[in-house]
Amino acid sequence: MAHYIIVGTAGIGGALAAKLRASGHDLFLINRTREHVEDLARDLDVRFSIADVMVPEQLKVAIGLAGPIVDGLAYCVGTINLKPLMRITADDVRRDFEINSVGAFTAVQAAVPALKASIQTTASVLLFSTVAVQQGFAGHVSVAMAKGAVEGLTRALAAELAPKIRVNALAPSLTQTPLSEPLTRNPTTAQALAALHPLQRLGNAIDVAGLAAFMLGNDADWITGQVISVDGGRGALRSKA
Ligand SMILES: NC(=O)c1ccc[n+]([C@@H]2O[C@H](COP(=O)([O-])OP(=O)(O)OC[C@H]3O[C@@H](n4cnc5c(N)ncnc54)[C@H](OP(=O)(O)O)[C@@H]3O)[C@@H](O)[C@H]2O)c1
Numbered sequence: 001m002a003h004y005i006i007v008g009t010a011g012i013g014g015a016l017a018a019k020l021r022a023s024g025h026d027l028f029l030i031n032r033t034r035e036h037v038e039d040l041a042r043d044l045d046v047r048f049s050i051a052d053v054m055v056p057e058q059l060k061v062a063i064g065l066a067g068p069i070v071d072g073l074a075y076c077v078g079t080i081n082l083k084p085l086m087r088i089t090a091d092d093v094r095r096d097f098e099i100n101s102v103g104a105f106t107a108v109q110a111a112v113p114a115l116k117a118s119i120q121t122t123a124s125v126l127l128f129s130t131v132a133v134q135q136g137f138a139g140h141v142s143v144a145m146a147k148g149a150v151e152g153l154t155r156a157l158a159a160e161l162a163p164k165i166r167v168n169a170l171a172p173s174l175t176q177t178p179l180s181e182p183l184t185r186n187p188t189t190a191q192a193l194a195a196l197h198p199l200q201r202l203g204n205a206i207d208v209a210g211l212a213a214f215m216l217g218n219d220a221d222w223i224t225g226q227v228i229s230v231d232g233g234r235g236a237l238r239s240k241a
Contacts, residue, residue, distance in 0.1 A: 001025055002071035002120060004216060005063060007053070007107055010036040011177025012128070012212065013076030015205035017044060019213045028066035030059070036178075053077050053103030054095075063110040070114035072124040072216040075104045079146070080179055082139045093142045100128075100146035104153060108167075115165050122224075124166045124216050127154050129227055131173040131235045147171075151227050158225030166224035168215050173231035175203035198233030 004020055006013045007030040014036075017027055021044045029048040031037035041048040051062035063073075079096050081088070104127050115123035129147040132140040150169060158167040174193055176184055184190040184202060194202045208230050214220055215228070229235045 002217070003028070003067065003069065004072040004074065005030065005066045005070055005107075005111060006074045006076060007031070007051075007059075007063075007103075008076035008078070009040055009048075011076075011179055012172070012175065012205045012208045013074065014040055015209035016074055016076065016212045017046070019206075019209045020216070021046065023213070028070075030062045053106070054098055056102075056106045059103065059106050060110040063107060063114075066111075066114065068114055069117045069119070070111055070123065071118045071120050072126070073107060073111045073115065074126040074212060074216060075107045076128060076212075077103055078128055078130075078179060079143065080183065081142050082183075083142070084139050085141055088142050093145060096142045096146040097149065100143075101149040101153065104150055108153075108157060112161070112165070115161075118164075120218060122166045122218075122221050123164060124168070124220070125157065125161075126212055126215050127167070127169040129154075129169045129171040131171055131229065131231045133171065134227075134229075135235050154227060155225050162224060166220070168220075168223060168225070169227045170208060170212060170215070171227050171229045171231065171235070172203055172208050173197060173229075173234040175205065175208055175230075177205050196234060197231070198237045198239035201232060203230065203232060 003026045005028045009031040027046040032052045037048045049062040049065050051058040129150050132144050133148045154169040
């Protein structure tokens with residue numbers, strides 16, 4: 001049994017929590033909104049804490065509450081703020097950077113002593129990027145900047161924290177979660193967006209949680225510094241000429 005911290009529990013983080021718990025692991029959940037974590041923590045019989053990642057001290061305190069020995073950290077917090085260049089503001093960009101990138105940095109920094117204390121062969125960190133970093137999409141300036149930094153952070157940390165701590169990231173395409181709900185709530189729009197994927201559907205939290213659980217666990221013991229796409233083929237393939 002391993003002991004994992006999951007930050008951000010509304011969508012993919014929640015599915016990951018359920019999957020890890022079903023495999024018998026112990027969890028400590030951290031989320032901003034109590035309603036998005038309380039029921040989940042009760043159902044899974046795990047501990048939780050509330051923190052806004054925009055307030056680094058809150059996040060550090062919450063991570064400390066997980067205990068002195070931690071085997072893995074998944075930072076599943078994110079934003080999707082899609083606006084054309086001339087409508088996005090510097091404040092939007094700063095906020096997205098704080099939540100996606102600085103928050104990930106703070107979480108890892110706070111968790112490193114406990115991760116180093118893990119008795120597993122390796123401890124692991126899992127961060128989240130997006131398909132919109134390796135491929136350019138109109139209207140994605142802010143999220144691409146913020147998640148591009150997460151990809152840089154992933155590789156830099158993987159180099160610095162080896163050999164004890166592995167650091168990887170997943171890069172999903174549009175996945176049906178509370179975060180993406182404003183983009184997918186209209187069925188016609190959702191269908192049009194699904195059709196852009198070679199596998200002809202949008203992702204769901206379970207699609208991503210499966211790989212996330214694998215990357216955190218011992219079966220991925222020789223994988224570090226990677227950004228792995230979970231995107232229905234959107235990032236790499238063109239299924240129509
Ligand atoms: N869904 C997609 O289409 C998609 C695509 C590409 C990448 N991703 C990435 O995948 C990861 C998981 O995404 P998801 O869709 O599963 O997200 P989600 O869980 O549905 O929602 C985002 C999570 O981030 C938390 N959060 C946002 N701002 C926060 C803050 N200031 N402090 C603390 N927590 C905060 C939210 O907390 P609350 O409960 O308070 O709202 C929520 O738990 C994210 O990094 C996301 O960027 C998602």
